[in-house]
Amino acid sequence: MNREKSKKEQCQVSEAPPQKAVPKKNKERQQPGRGETVREVKLCCTTCPSECVMTVLTKGDMVLHVEGNTCKRGRKFAEMELIAPQRTLTSTILVESGGKMQLLPVKTAAPIPKRMLVPAMAQIRETQLTGALTMGDVVIPNICDSGVDLVACRSLKEENDAR
Amino acid sequence: MKKLNYDVVVIGGGPAGMAAALKAKETGATVAIIERNDELGGILNQCIHSGFGLGYFKAELTGPEYAERFINRVNDADIDVYLNTMVTALGPDCQLTAVNEDGVQAFSAGAIVLAMGCRERTRGAIKIPGSRPAGVLTAGLAQRYVNIENRKPGQRIAILGSGDIGLIMARRLTLEGMAVLGVYELMPYANGLTRNIKNCLDDFDIPLHLSTTVTRIIGHPHLEAVEVARVDENLAVIEDSREIIPCDTLLLSVGLIPENELSRQGGISLDPRTNGPLVDELLSTDQSGIFACGNVLHVHDLVDNVTREAEAAGAAAAAYALAPKADGAGSAVRLPETKAVIHLVAGENVSYTVPAILHQPLERDVKLSFRVKRPLAKAQVVVAVGGQTLYRSKQQSFKPSVMEDLTLRHDQLDSLTGPLRVMIEEVR
Numbered sequence: 001m002n003r004e005k006s007k008k009e010q011c012q013v014s015e016a017p018p019q020k021a022v023p024k025k026n027k028e029r030q031q032p033g034r035g036e037t038v039r040e041v042k043l044c045c046t047t048c049p050s051e052c053v054m055t056v057l058t059k060g061d062m063v064l065h066v067e068g069n070t071c072k073r074g075r076k077f078a079e080m081e082l083i084a085p086q087r088t089l090t091s092t093i094l095v096e097s098g099g100k101m102q103l104l105p106v107k108t109a110a111p112i113p114k115r116m117l118v119p120a121m122a123q124i125r126e127t128q129l130t131g132a133l134t135m136g137d138v139v140i141p142n143i144c145d146s147g148v149d150l151v152a153c154r155s156l157k158e159e160n161d162a163r
Numbered sequence: 164m165k166k167l168n169y170d171v172v173v174i175g176g177g178p179a180g181m182a183a184a185l186k187a188k189e190t191g192a193t194v195a196i197i198e199r200n201d202e203l204g205g206i207l208n209q210c211i212h213s214g215f216g217l218g219y220f221k222a223e224l225t226g227p228e229y230a231e232r233f234i235n236r237v238n239d240a241d242i243d244v245y246l247n248t249m250v251t252a253l254g255p256d257c258q259l260t261a262v263n264e265d266g267v268q269a270f271s272a273g274a275i276v277l278a279m280g281c282r283e284r285t286r287g288a289i290k291i292p293g294s295r296p297a298g299v300l301t302a303g304l305a306q307r308y309v310n311i312e313n314r315k316p317g318q319r320i321a322i323l324g325s326g327d328i329g330l331i332m333a334r335r336l337t338l339e340g341m342a343v344l345g346v347y348e349l350m351p352y353a354n355g356l357t358r359n360i361k362n363c364l365d366d367f368d369i370p371l372h373l374s375t376t377v378t379r380i381i382g383h384p385h386l387e388a389v390e391v392a393r394v395d396e397n398l399a400v401i402e403d404s405r406e407i408i409p410c411d412t413l414l415l416s417v418g419l420i421p422e423n424e425l426s427r428q429g430g431i432s433l434d435p436r437t438n439g440p441l442v443d444e445l446l447s448t449d450q451s452g453i454f455a456c457g458n459v460l461h462v463h464d465l466v467d468n469v470t471r472e473a474e475a476a477g478a479a480a481a482a483y484a485l486a487p488k489a490d491g492a493g494s495a496v497r498l499p500e501t502k503a504v505i506h507l508v509a510g511e512n513v514s515y516t517v518p519a520i521l522h523q524p525l526e527r528d529v530k531l532s533f534r535v536k537r538p539l540a541k542a543q544v545v546v547a548v549g550g551q552t553l554y555r556s557k558q559q560s561f562k563p564s565v566m567e568d569l570t571l572r573h574d575q576l577d578s579l580t581g582p583l584r585v586m587i588e589e590v591r
Contacts, residue, residue, distance in 0.1 A: 046358040048217050049465055053357075087362065088213045090225055091338065092310055103313050105211040105227045114366065121338050135231050153211065154227040 036060040043081055047073045058082055086111035089120050090153070093139060095129040098158040104129065105153040106139055112146040120144045132158050169195045169243070170484040171477070172259060172272040174250050174425070177205020178466050179457025179473040180278035181233040186477030187276070188240050192484055195243040195270065197250055197261055203237060204230030205280055206303070207466065209310045212331050214358065218467035229466060253429030257452045273484025274452045276476050277426055277440065281419040281458040283328075286380075289417050291323075293379040298386030302328040302416040309335060317412030321389050322346045323377045325353040325360070327464065327564075329416025334363035343369050344410055347391055349376040349398060352538050354416075354564050356464060377413065378405065389413055419462045429453070436515035437461040444521045444529045445479040446472070454480045461517050461532065464566055468532075475530075505579055510586030512536050514563070521583070525573035532568045533585060535561040541590045544569060548581050558590050 036059045045052045054068040056078045063082060066075045080086055088111045092103040112120065120143050127140060133156045140150040171187040173180045176198030188194045202208065207215070210226030217223055220232070237244065248263035259270040283301040298317055306328060308314040320341055322329045325348040333343045346364060351374045353360050364371050372391070378400055379390035393404040421439040423431075431448045434441045439460040440448040447454050456476035457469045502522040509515050516533045531546075539561040546554035546569070553575050561567065576583075 044357045044361055046362055049214075049356070049358070049467075051357045087366070088223070089338075090211050090213055092211060092313075094313070101313070103311060105225060105310065107211075107213060107225050117338065135228060153225045154208075154231050 038064065041082065043078055045069060045074045045077045047077050054078055056082065085114040087114050087117060088112075089117050089150075091121060091124050093124055093127055093129055095131075095133065095156055097131060097133075097156050102156060104133060104139070104156055106150050107153055108143060108146070109138075109149045109151045112143070112148050116144045116146050120146070120150075124150065132156055167195065167268060167270045168272075169193050169270065170273040171195075171276060171480045172197065172257075172270050172274075173276040173278055173477075174259075175205065175278035175280055175457075175459070176200070176203040176244065176246075177278065177280050177457065178207055178229070178233065179280065179459070179469050179476075180205070180276070181237050182470040182473035183276040183278055183454075183456055183477030183480065184242050185233070185236055185240055186474040187481035187484075188242055190478050190481035190485070192273070192481035194481075195245060195272075196237070197245045197248050197259075197270070199247070199249040201247050203234045203244065203246075209303075209307050210331075211310050212335070215466050218465065219470050226466075250425060253425050253431075253453075255430075272452075273487075274454065274480035276473075276480045277431075277448070277453065277455040277459050278457050278473060278476075279422045279425065279459045281421045281462055284415070284418040284420055286415060288420075289415070291377055291380055293381060293390075294383045296380065296382045296384055296386045298382075298411050299380060299413045300415070302326070302332045302414045305332055305412075305414050306335070309339060315339070315341070316414070317386075317410075318342065319344060319410040320412045320414060321377070321391075321408055321410045322414045322416060323389075324348060324416035324418070325355050325371060326416035326418060327355040327359050329414055330355045330359040330363040332414060332416070333369050334367060337367045337369065343367070344408060345370045345372055347372045347375045347377060349374070349394060351396075352562070354418075356564060376400075380413065381407070386411055386413060419458065421459045421462065423459060426455070426459070431455075434515065434519050436509065437517065439517075441520065442518045444518050444525060445483075446476040446518065447479060447483070452480075452483055454483075461515065464564060468566060468568075472532075503580075505576065506582040507531070508582050508584045509533070510584040512539060512542070512561075512587035512589070513585050516585050521576060523579075524577050528573050529571045529576065530568055531571060531585065532566055534566055535563055535587055538562050539587060539589055542587045543590060545586050545588050546571065547584050547586070548579050553583070561587060 038059050041056045043054045052069050057065040061083050063079045066078045090107040093106050095102050095104045133152045135155045137152045138149045143150045170192035171194045173184045173196045176196045184194045184196050207226035207230035213223050213225045215224045215229040248261050250261045252260040257272040257275050261268045283303050305316045308316050320343045337343050375393050377389045378392045381388040388407050388409045390407055392400045426440050431450050432441045440455040454476045456473040463469045505521045507516045507519050512535050514534045514536045516531050541558055544556040
């Protein structure tokens with residue numbers, strides 16, 4: 001608990017960039033580029049509830065420098081977010097279980113590219129399942145050829161099962 | 164009438180109730196959970212989005228997954244679960260009356276944990292003028308329609324309030340093919356977590372209109388439009404900014420109220436700042452043997468914090484219930500009123516603290532939860548008694564949407580006599 005707290009504090013302090021970092025940023029801006037300019041982007045890391053606000057320097061597809069993150073996941077998030085943003089998709093699927101229609105909550109087992117969210121929803125809407133399920137069961141393998149499975153987020157028993 | 168005896172009875176089978184029950188069981192008590200729904204899990208069952216459990220399980224889970232992990236633990240733990248059972252009265256000396264299909268049940272407990280959660284503020288609570296058509300509903304109700312009951316609330320949706328459930332529903336309804344026209348927020352800042360603004364609104368180009376509110380509801384018998392208007396720094400409507408937004412659904416995400424009808428009826432004192440019970444460092448209410456945790460105590464933004472708080476309440480309830488047994492003949496009934504009390508005062512920029520009182524001597528360090536009144540870019544938490552500063556945090560930013568906490572060492576607190584003031588000092 002204490003460790004998390006201190007992380008959070010560091011994160012939020014860093015919204016105002018520390019003085020030391022300024023010359024470093026300038027140096028990077030002065031690097032000779034090949035037509036590509038160095039851009040400064042503000043990003044909020046959504047990996048964990050700390051919500052670190054990061055300042056990211058990029059050139060084309062390259063992340064040159066990340067600051068404001070309080071753990072190494074921040075840099076990874078910044079790189080993914082700027083080049084190929086990914087999201088975990090959650091939705092529901094109709095299941096006929098024990099003669100009753102129910103909604104089963106589902107999620108992609110890992111984040112998928114953001115552009116696939118809408119096509120994945122279409123595939124989910126076309127799908128209907130029957131029978132009992134256990135949390136973690138794959139309900140649509142390799143959704144939209146993303147390489148990621150859609151999995152059940154809860155177990156559903158047949159209606160006439162003993163509780 | 165059946166008479167059921169337990170060391171600890173937990174009211175509510177959501178995340179708080181399950182965690183409290185498990186901890187009480189682990190401490191050695193006999194435990195029952197009373198839940199009015201037909202399954203455990205509470206509101207988590209309809210929160211199908213992910214982001215739960217990052218703190219507690221170190222894994223990103225959806226609501227149903229977080230719930231099922233706890234439901235499995237409860238099922239394995241020899242805890243008696245009464246589903247479809249509603250507590251109707253909280254009597255003196257930890258006596259409870261409940262009803263279910265089998266009739267009226269009387270429970271006699273050594274200690275009780277209140278874990279009834281909260282409910283949403285409705286249109287009535289914020290008094291929006293206009294007609295009273297169908298199509299105006301709380302965000303959580305829309306969440307239940309879409310995620311559990313397979314119903315569609317409407318086609319063109321406006322959302323009032325930037326609370327987390329409203330933001331989550333903006334994304335969910337968009338993905339399900341509905342048009343979310345915008346989120347309107349009275350305050351000049353968003354109420355939800357930044358991650359939700361980013362992942363639920365920005366990702367789908369849903370506009371967030373700050374300092375804007377719904378001023379009129381139009382249409383009958385079904386909603387046809389809402390009138391929105393910007394407000395100035397005093398939250399007064401700017402007349403020439405009024406605009407009509409045609410829509411068939413208005414979702415309200417305007418705050419949550421701890422559900423304390425039962426607590427009130429049981430004679431428990433409430434804190435007007437949290438609308439939850441007034442508790443001490445053990446999360447004990449002012450009625451002997453009754454403890455509270457989770458959203459019935461104060462509204463949380465992360466379930467992981469609910470779980471941790473509930474574990475503390477469950478352990479304290481079990482210790483209270485088991486103490487007379489251990490000492491034999493019930494001679495050692497704890498009398499907290501004989502202990503010295505220190506009050507915690509919410510000072511500058513702090514809206515409340517939980518706990519609100521401390522009983523000396525303290526056996527362990529005290530975790531304080533609190534919220535700030537307004538966003539502060541750079542500030543420090545200060546805890547002081549008279550002129551003496553007991554605690555000063557590092558500089559950080561604060562938002563009302565984020566529940567903060569800090570831990571005070573018990574050896575610092577035991578010699579104190581005056582009230583403890585918790586405040587946020589802005590660093591300029």
